[in-house]
Amino acid sequence: MDTFDYIILGAGSAGCVLANRLSENPNNKVLLIEAGGKDTYPWIHIPVGYYKTMHNPKTDWCYKTEPDETMEGVSIPYPRGKTLGGSSSINGLLYIRGQEEDYNVWRQLGNTGWGWNNVLPYFIKAENQERGENEFHGVGGPLSVSDIRVKLPILDVFRNAAKEAGIPSVNDFNTGDNFGCGYFQVTEKNGLRCSTAVGYLNPVKHRKNLKIETNCHVEKINFEGKKAVSVSFWKKDKSFTVKSNKEIILSAGSIGSTQLLQVSGIGEASKLKQLGIDVINDLVGVGKNLQDHLMFRPVYRVKNIKTLNKKINSIFGKLMIGMEYVFLRKGPMTMGASQLCAFAKSDSSRATPNLQFHVQPISLDKLGASDLHDFDAFTPTVANIRPTSKGEINITSKDSREYPKIKMNYLSTQDDRKVAADGLRLARKIVMETEEFKKYEPEEHRPGIHLQDDEELVKASSHFAQTIFHPVGTCKMGNDENSVVNDQLKVHGIENLRVIDASIMPNITSGNTNAPTIMIAEKGADMILGK
Template sequence: MAEFDYIVIGAGSAGCVLADKLSENGLHRVLVLEAGGSDRKFWIKIPIGYGRTFHDENVNWRYETSPCKGLNDQTSYWPRGKVLGGSSSINALCYFRGLPADFDSWRDLGNIGWGWEDVLPQFQRFERFVNVDGVEENTNPLHISHVYEDMHPLKDYFKRAASELGVTYNHHMNGPNPEGFGPYQITTKKGVRCSAADAFLRPALKRHNVRLESHAHATRLLFEGNTAIGVEYTQNGVTTRALASREVIVSAGAVNSPMLLQQSGVGPASLLQRHRIDVILDSPAVGENLQDHLAVSYSYIANVPTLNDELHSWTGKLWAGMKYTLLRKGPLSMSVNQNGGFVRTSDDLKQPDLQLYFNPITYSIREENNKQPAMNPDPYSGFIFSFQPCRPTSRGRLQITSSNPFDKPKIEPNYLSTDKDIADVIAGARYIKRLSQTTAMRELTKEVLEPNVSAMNDDDIVSDFRRRAGTVYHPVGTCSMGIDAHTSVVDPTLRVHGLKQLRVVDASVFPTLTSGNTNAPTMMVAHKAADLILAAADRSKP
């Protein structure tokens, strides 16, 4: 049995950061286990290609929730990365740290060291912002590009609308004041996706003390008493064990991390006993506290050409492909989520409560030759407004369905189960009404496609949202951080309550959902966790 100092389970957004930071000093042997395979695939590297990986079982866990009462008993499709880089390899590339108050709320829940002033330096240690002229601010590993100049000209209408609404147009959403409308910054390097694997894992793999095992599905954590000593995993049909002399770190994501804990005997005792799993630790919060963002889109036909005109036809796709191949420019070099922002739906609010997306494209999902569904632009000039309430108060849960670690879990997001969340939906749709009725947007709009939010009353808004809303793919909280072992899974150092040498480090530890996209704060959590882990190693030296 191979032995390492640290075993990191999952080579996603968090695991890649850990692999890099824990091995950087050359003193620690690090094993990284990833259930998926290589990320060296065309549709991963090309930024707009995530529409093609959205349903690709070769790089995607393709989870689905249970029917949700709040969404008229519909299920919700949850793509999650099963590939090097995890979901950072298949996401829509938007990079947003979060609002300062998001992290202050973590601190105020008792998680000392996780306030905004604590976490901002962590972000700054790995971010490399690349300006519109290509100038790089520093030599940090994660490239985050300003692509405003390359964005579709529809951005000018959005900028004018901001002025009409009295909202700041903010060119740097990750700057000192993230509030307002603005262009999204994206994780690309010279027109190519820069995932966590690119930024962190590949540098780590150049070191002698890092070993990566891909297609290695972790099935069970190994314990001696209450101490984690290793992991059992299946690779190419063979079951293997690896031992960790210092720590086992679960970084499998908000779905797979609680699953692995439960399969290993760490979770609600009644659930484990029902599936005849020996209870290592009765931890009732494992799989609880599930949170996610929900959004809905409204579509419009434009008076001017949009990305639909460039990308709908095969000739348009060919031209865009040639431009990308030769110059790494054009629509294929960026996300469809080009503009958006964070706004307050009421002047009485202390912080933004709504995230917006303004996309210069509309698209349909269709099957091609009986293969997996693919997104394709519509045959008319179109654009989309979308909104998501920033901080939902509904809480769901995730539970294993058997003792077989390869069976998918039961995911119950419990969307829209609080009056507050319903009120936020109404406020968000009303804001879209105001935005769509600005002079700038009325000039842009040729036709409003159904359903028309401007014609809806509050009941209509909620009914439509329940019917059409979908996840924004930001699940968090299932191994939440906190000071109470009955209501949280890990403590503020991310150690699992009641167990030794075991931490969870990924989005599952978020006690509350951050206001926007979750990739950036997930990498921050891992960067800070590495400091905590290495500090513990230093203290243990004789």
């Protein structure tokens, strides 16, 4: 099978969806190419296993951002999934769609068919909602969405304190208006991760018209004039070329799809020529418009209430946690990256929430470190979910195996620096100034209550800031000079080539980006099939 109707590059959050939907018709011959391996590593499927899969070269590309002068010269590890399921196999499992306004703005930018009412049916189609079906949620879809299976009193305390500070308690963040505080839902089924490989690919992987190739690194897309006709890839250092009768679809994510367009000759012509790449189409927007959510990680010590720090640090505690998971499929091993969520406004002038809290009942010096603090503390991380800073991705070589440069430019606008400071102040207000927390004698372990000036707060907090791993926007959907695809997700000026993944977002969604990426793939599949 060296000729296919559809060739999908990347088996991640979007690629697995496309493989499922495009191969439903047995007359469509579909090839799915993934640079990573099969998702057989056991920690992929245990929810808390992201601690073992992130920063692990078996399952993570282990990118790093360029040092960022807007963040005290900090360079941040940048995990991206390198396995079937892509980042949905190593992410924090949090299911958030974003706000109604996010998608209405996409539509207002000229992207017909991308308003909230247009995309909601695709969120519903994808979903197998544990709580059942209603006007906003679906059952029977490939993606299992469940309530969390661990409850800790410290989280309820924060929720009550947030209410005291003017943030109402809510039960569902996914109806288009996410203002409030409540518990996350997670992409799990019976206490196990539901990646897109599990939900979309596993049930159909034996279809005769679907071929899945793993450990195959795409070299480039080949063209006849302006028409994409074939894909070259390496497998065990041998080069192979496969042809497409209909379409080639890039679903390698905001980093991978950008890189493959650039090495294939689509991008800013002057940059490509410097690397000896023949220019197929001069699209200056490829790699630009990079957006992400940067989170600050303040830590608060508490008394008279338990967090998970001491339990996880003790051998006996670990044993009890393990037994709870093995026998009940409950407890800390079922945890997503955070348990409690809050959406709020950094100031009253904002029409909709622009801050997101991810509240974790643990604390540590550095994300990814193995040792938690030896005292009871928790981490109410806070992120600007409407950032105005934008970065870019640029290749450094015509060889797609060489990592590109990822320059984020976090906090490069004054608005983003102000929102960061306001977010840290709101966390401080909820914990340090509410009656709800008084009995627990909270103490600001970091950044430190002595820091009062906005710039002091932001600079000190930059040293323990982290991305929430939401890179989007580098193959922007639109019609302006910096856009890469149109509202049908077709690459401008090129035949038979689409990009379908998070990179097409004109603006980042207000929250975690995995659910929107799956929605994009569901909608993109219908576009390809003419539905």
